[in-house]
Amino acid sequence: MAKYENLVEQIRDQIQNEIWKVGDKLPSLRKQTEVSGMSLMTVLHAYQVLESQGWIVSHARSGYFVAPKVQYLSAKTLDVTVQTTENIDINDFIFEVLQANRTPYIVDFGSVYPDPKLYPRHQVNKSLMAAARTMPTSSALDNLPPGNEELRQLIAKRYAAQGISVHPEEIVITAGALEALNLSLQAVTQAGDWVVVESPTFYGALQSLQRLNLRALSVRTHPQDGIDLDSLEKALQSHSVKACWLMTNHQNPLGCTLSNDKKKRLIELLAKYNVFLIEDDVYSELYFGGQKPLPAKAFDQQGMTMHCSSFSKSLVAGFRIGWVAAGKMALPIQKLQLMSTLSASAPIQLALAKYLSTRNYENHLRQLRRKLEQRKFAMWQLLRSYFPPNVSVNYSEGGYFLWAELPEHLDATELYQRALKDNISIAPGKMFSASKQFNHCFRLNSSFECSESEEIAIKRLAELIQNMMDE
Structure with a gap:
């Protein structure tokens, strides 16, 4: 066994035996080096392994702490794997x-x-004023579905930065993420259809199902691991499901994020049963650590995932600008938008394109x-x-x-x-x-x-x- 593995096992045992309790700060890297006699790189490697396994968490300029994975939801709460609501x-x-x-x-x-x-209100307002001054007379037509071309290109580049290929023509700009989610749901369902949601789930999903007279299959969702895929498959086997409305990153209300392995398996499972995924991903920019989590859409090769997000949680709530990377459903969603809200606000789209073209957003x-x-x-x-x-x-x-x-x-x-x-x-x-x-x-x-x-x-x-x- 390598030296770092010995240290990993030792600290893990100490945490399990509550020598180090949830929230306690571990010895610094330098202190652990002195106590263990190991090199700084060996100790750092051990701490990184413990962090990747979920035993500890790091906080910038504060050190490492025992991960606060306290008291998961009681077993009784999680007993119901799939619940139907007509x-x-x-x-x-x-x-x-x-x-x-x-x-x-x-x-x-x-x-x-x-x-x-927490929002950069003054910077965004400056972009809005600049957009209003320079807005061409054709802006209303230029910003009809699928939306402002420059803004769609900038969003496509953000996908590309994660290694995800999304063509700007696949992106539809909407009046917030909720419109993107609702239009996606309307595009693939009819009244009376079954739709899978998490349990618990974002209340906006329940409101949408109620408004469209859809029936819910609520699938058990763990506060750390996310949706139970075995229970999901049982739901897909027993009901004719048309779509799943899921939050794969920092789920509301639990906060859980699916691992990449679970996201990949989720996509494979939905493809097997020919079910669309409506991916509500409005919190993905709000990650802790060094790497933005991938959406499930990154693993979709068939265009069955409608990836919905917005700037409301990461930039400014009042602008109400979102989008859907809609895969094969991009055109039907554009047609539905024309019949409802017509388009998202033209000046706000222009202002966001102007702001995102700078380094201020990052x-x-x-x-x-x-x-x-x-x-x-x-x-x-x-x-x-x-x-x-x-x-x-x-x-x-x-x-x-x-x-x-x-x-x-x-x-x-x-x-x-x-x-x-x-x-x-x-x-x-x-x-x-x-x-x-x-x-x-x-x-x-x-x-x-x-x-x-x-x-x-x-x-x-x-x-x-x-x-x-x-x-």
Whole structure:
């Protein structure tokens, strides 16, 4: 056994025996070198192996910590592998929660958007003003579906940077990612069709299925590993599924990311059953570490994947510009868009093309990722300090969501209602499922700076949870 393997095994055993507990900082590389007598490169190699295996995580300028893979969702929660829902009725509750989150002075842990202070508002506004000054009279026609040519080319280049070949003609610019997802769904389904979603899933998927009178097959999804592919195959075997609406990177609400092996197997599985993939990938730019995760579309050779994303989570929410790399469905999606919204905003498309042609976007993304990583870890530590020990919080590398699970007899919707009276919002689990399976869970937005007001809000949430336990 190589020296680095001995160190890997030693530290792994120490973590399993809770000598090093979740969140603890490991000895620095230099300190570990002194203690073990190994070279700096050997210790670094061992730490990198432990990180790749998920035992530890690194934080810039802070060192290595025991990975916060705490208390996965209870086995009972994950017992249901595939759940059928023929009549989805969730829109009223989602509308109620989203409206309540607009209360003034609220501590908005329930928001779906990152802290708006993280956006480069002034730079983007300058691009918008420049676009407005130079916008040609033909811009309305030039920006009809599939959308602004320069913007589509710039997006195609971003795919190429990951080694993914997407022709600009395959890309359709939309009014946000949700329009891209809805148009993709409409293009491949009819009322009454079965569509696979994750369990839990993004509430926008449930709203879309409800609006289009589609039937849901909710497939068990693990908070660290993502969708259960064996359960997915059972669903494909037992039902005539037309499409899967899945989030493969930094899933909302769990935060999980599929491995490349699982993405490849997912594509192979859907090709076997001739099922379209609608890939909701709006958080892929918000990764931690050195490498952007690939979309499942990278493994698709048949054009059956409609890869949907936007700039709303990574750049600015208010512009509402997204796109779909639609494969063989590009033309049908363009026709559907012409019959609905006609096109995305021409001046906003021009402004984004102008901004993306500079280096400002990459500089902004680097800063954004660093801040999101710092804030997520800081909030996770606060939750770990204040929440009762029988409340589990799932941490994932990337994005800005934390998924919490209360004891099963408690109702997170009741917690949400109590917290709202103290001007604190959370996203209750009822939003993310057509069943009652996740009613004891809730999602928290970790993108806001952990200031005094946020810490006070977390302490108050902990008190409310303890009160519910004591009743």
